[in-house]
Amino acid sequence: MFDLIIRRGTVVSADSSYLADIAIKDSKIVAISETGIFDSAKRVIDAAGKYVLPGIIDPHCHIHAGVNGIYDTLDFYTASRCAAFGGVTTLLDFSESKKGKSVLEAIKERREEMKACAVDYGIHAKFVEANDKIIDEIKDIVAYGCPTFKLFMTYRKSGVMIEDDDILKVMAEARAQGAMPGFHCESNALVEYCTEKLFQEGNRAWSAFPLSRPNICELEAVNRIIAYAKFMDCPIYIFHLSTGEAMDAVYNAQKAGIKVTAETCPHYLTLTDEVYQTADGHLNMMSPPLRSEKDLNKLWEGLADGTLTIIGSDNCTFTREIKEQNLEVNEDGSVKPDFTKVISGSCGVEERLALLISEGINKGRITWNQLVKMTSLNPAKTFGLYPQKGAIQVGFDADMVIVDPEKEVTLSDETLHYGIGYTIYQGITPKGWPVMTIRRGDILVEDGKFLGEKGSGQFLHRKLTK
Numbered sequence: 001m002f003d004l005i006i007r008r009g010t011v012v013s014a015d016s017s018y019l020a021d022i023a024i025k026d027s028k029i030v031a032i033s034e035t036g037i038f039d040s041a042k043r044v045i046d047a048a049g050k051y052v053l054p055g056i057i058d059p060h061c062h063i064h065a066g067v068n069g070i071y072d073t074l075d076f077y078t079a080s081r082c083a084a085f086g087g088v089t090t091l092l093d094f095s096e097s098k099k100g101k102s103v104l105e106a107i108k109e110r111r112e113e114m115k116a117c118a119v120d121y122g123i124h125a126k127f128v129e130a131n132d133k134i135i136d137e138i139k140d141i142v143a144y145g146c147p148t149f150k151l152f153m154t155y156r157k158s159g160v161m162i163e164d165d166d167i168l169k170v171m172a173e174a175r176a177q178g179a180m181p182g183f184h185c186e187s188n189a190l191v192e193y194c195t196e197k198l199f200q201e202g203n204r205a206w207s208a209f210p211l212s213r214p215n216i217c218e219l220e221a222v223n224r225i226i227a228y229a230k231f232m233d234c235p236i237y238i239f240h241l242s243t244g245e246a247m248d249a250v251y252n253a254q255k256a257g258i259k260v261t262a263e264t265c266p267h268y269l270t271l272t273d274e275v276y277q278t279a280d281g282h283l284n285m286m287s288p289p290l291r292s293e294k295d296l297n298k299l300w301e302g303l304a305d306g307t308l309t310i311i312g313s314d315n316c317t318f319t320r321e322i323k324e325q326n327l328e329v330n331e332d333g334s335v336k337p338d339f340t341k342v343i344s345g346s347c348g349v350e351e352r353l354a355l356l357i358s359e360g361i362n363k364g365r366i367t368w369n370q371l372v373k374m375t376s377l378n379p380a381k382t383f384g385l386y387p388q389k390g391a392i393q394v395g396f397d398a399d400m401v402i403v404d405p406e407k408e409v410t411l412s413d414e415t416l417h418y419g420i421g422y423t424i425y426q427g428i429t430p431k432g433w434p435v436m437t438i439r440r441g442d443i444l445v446e447d448g449k450f451l452g453e454k455g456s457g458q459f460l461h462r463k464l465t466k
């Protein structure tokens, strides 16, 4: 007898969609067949009229991450709950590496914290420096199951940025050990110059924020990192690509045979920099900033043509109080706009799937099959989780999300589960909503209820394939 049968759903893979029944036993997919053949299971779920997708893998989440002593509001349990509501069954976070500290130690500490997760999880190693000791650790970090890295090309003042000469050292060792470094691409010099200039001019309005990190910041950093990747012959990943120009640079690099994989995020695909003209513009501050309509459309084109292959959330959850905590307050209680003092970051792990369906599929920009590629198959392959995860196939972990393509939900603080008092997607009503999330055969979410267990997620020991 099977543990679970999912009956009559439209199973979506990266290259086809077909009506089938899926049988699950001992946390694995054990059989897939035309409907009505499997007889008994402890539970049978009727998915008629619904789509069955492989569970989403979010390769870019910041949970309980401290910058200058300020932390986002979710812990790993509450974050994994939000993730499960959004159809996510695996998330990757980052080690909290600091100068003078062992990166492997930071990874082990993070793993302890992540044990609270209800979804499966892995860790990217973050590098903020590269002395001999740290470079020597890389082989152990890879052997520990963390073969993908994150390096920041900006945030010098908060001690997060890694110097270029250290980037090259990490690249050399990553290549030798079969690892892949990923980059937050913004030119620190340009960001600092533009920010300082606006500050001196007294232009600290929310609307000045995108001017402090204009498109050229991303383009310069992307061009530089591509040049390094070519010279070092090291495959690289680019986190949260946001501009059309940088996407063209990635396209040309890929054409030239340089191994560059690039991600974008749901907010760059849904919202534009016009929001910074509004009174609550600061709630939309994340880096890189939201861009123009032209960039937004170009990113969708890049997803459709395969230049961008992955969608991460860059989830980083802050209440309004935290975002505003460094701002001065007027007599009437309102805050004095100063974009340089706003805490940066926004949500995404829960609403991503619905946004991608409504903005992507329903508007004819991508297909269901492409969606599955970007949110599951490609992240599994890129981050060393394939063939355990990333597809609905016999032998794979039974990670799935069932989507009701007709269900409409208006995004709000009440319909989402972050508990922060607002959403940057206020009033948007996506059509197409995840109604059930299954992780290794366990139902985590059903009909708007969380049924998962704290600590039931597993650490994923990852290894990259050439």
Ligand SMILES: [Zn+2]
Pocket: 060, 062, 239, 314
């Ligand atoms: Zn990020």
